[in-house]
Amino acid sequence: MPRKGRRAAAGDDEAVAPKQRKTDSNGVPSPFCFDTPDTVFQSLISPVGQEEFFTDYWEKKPLHLQRSDPALASYYQSLFQLSDLKGLCSQGLTYARDLNVCRCVQGNKTVLNKEGRVNYSQLRKDFNQKKATIQFHQPQRFKDELWRIQEKLECFFGALVGSNVYITPQESQGLPPHYDDVEVFILQLEGEKHWRLYSPTVPLAREYCVELEERIGSPTHDIILKAGDLLYFPRGTIHQADTPVGVDHSTHLTLSTYQNTSWGDYLANVFPNFLYDSLKTSDITRRVGMPRRILMGANAPPDTSRQLASLLRSVADQMERGEHQLRAGDMKRDFALHRLPPYTPEQDDISSPAGKMPALEDTVCLRFKDHILVSLETCQSPSDGSVSLVVDVMHSLRNRREKHMMGQSGDDDDDDDDSGEEEEEEEDAPSETPGMTFPFEDLPAIRQLQAGQPIPVVQLKRGLDNDKVQMALVLWSEGLLEVC
DSSP, rough: OOOOOOOOOTTTTTTOOGGGBOOTTSOBOOOOOOSSSHHHHHHTTTTOHHHHHHHHHHOOOOOEEEOOOOHHHHHHHHHHOOTHHHHTTTTTBBBBBTTTEEEEEETEEEEESSSBBHHHHHHHHHHSOOOOOEEOOOGGGTHHHHHHHHHHHHHTTOEEEEEEEEEETTBBOOSSSSSSSSEEEEEEESSSSEEEOOOOTTOSSSSSEEOOOOHSSSOOOOOOOETTTTTEEETTOOEEEEEEETSSSEEEEEEEEEEEESHHHHHHHHHHHHHHTTTSSSSSGGGOOTTTTTTTTTOOOHHHHHHHHHHHHHHHHHHHHHOOOOOOOOHHHHHHHHSOOOOTTTTOOSSSSSSSOTTOOOOOEESSSGGGGEEEEEEEEETOOEEEEEEEEEEOOOGGGGGGTTTTTTTTSGGGGGGGTTTHHHHHSOSSEEEEEGGGGGGGHHHHHHHOOOGGGGGGGGHHHHHHHHHHHHHHTTTTEEEE
């Protein structure tokens, strides 16, 4: 079992001061410091520091934190508990979309879902009599405190953060041994859960997969999670969990992130754009025609692979020299389109203009800076067909919390059980990322605002004063900028 991490030093920027703790909507003192995304993540992994976590554990090995803190256990329980299901069922939950009912018997998973809407009495009957696990999908859609936590964690990771709640009765197991394609943080909310972790057969896996008992060997970790404890393990870690004898039930929350967020994914997005830009340079090597009839299945010349390898090396050299922008527009758009909107418990329309209209003499700053993504894109002129670079400013202010991660395969465990629901949910999802497009010449001014410091409108790096005011007005009207 991994040793406990060091307690954050008093002088660490990451340390969470007790005076910063607040009370959540249930009246339970919160151990989370919501000042910044960094402080929220530090609160999650405390007492381990961020430097130690990312050096020793992230993508490397599991971490088990035994908190033994009644206040933390009480707060974790307030995030979600078995008794919450009755009220949630009255909101029109449906099987498969909102929850699964399942049980693992002799290494096989059996899904016990009914058709249509979830009836609470039937759900409790399956839970009590059939010893079935209730897997509740994306509880942040209903729980404000989880929305608050996950929104900040998405800002911290720069990636989607999904969640599932698992409620398992005594002497029962919901899922067979398997591994996931996400980084997993387990928060034990109620009762106790017995976890067994095994060495990966596919380190840092890119897909969900059930593993046979005879393949996985002996556990590397055999853990009892108690209320208030945290367990982290990297994607690809094989795991299974059951509720021990003598424990009425277990409730745990799985936070999952970093699906399809590897260097390979980034390169697959960046490389085509970089190669396209490099074709327009004075070096004509990559514009020379490829061998005739190569697309028709004819045998390629013997030196084709060598030529391609040489071309790739020259592109890599250009990339290292920083000769062109790294443009990961598709990944940015996907993140902006599907992430949580900023936490607003009053449910205000945050995409509306805030405060007074900016003027040349005003000092301005971005609102919700961590929810704004800037991407360079190519744009073809409808008049003459010429292609130029433009600046896309995307944001998540109009995203709908109730649609977060619904229809997205990024949740822990059985993503395959959500088949059939994705198409339905995607119909309700926005098809275009909210935002606006600026000329490439506006990039320096946008970068000034992105830096996060208040800046007078007159100091924006734009040509005429009227242009500076116009940019400020466009961003203000979109709800992205305010007068400080």
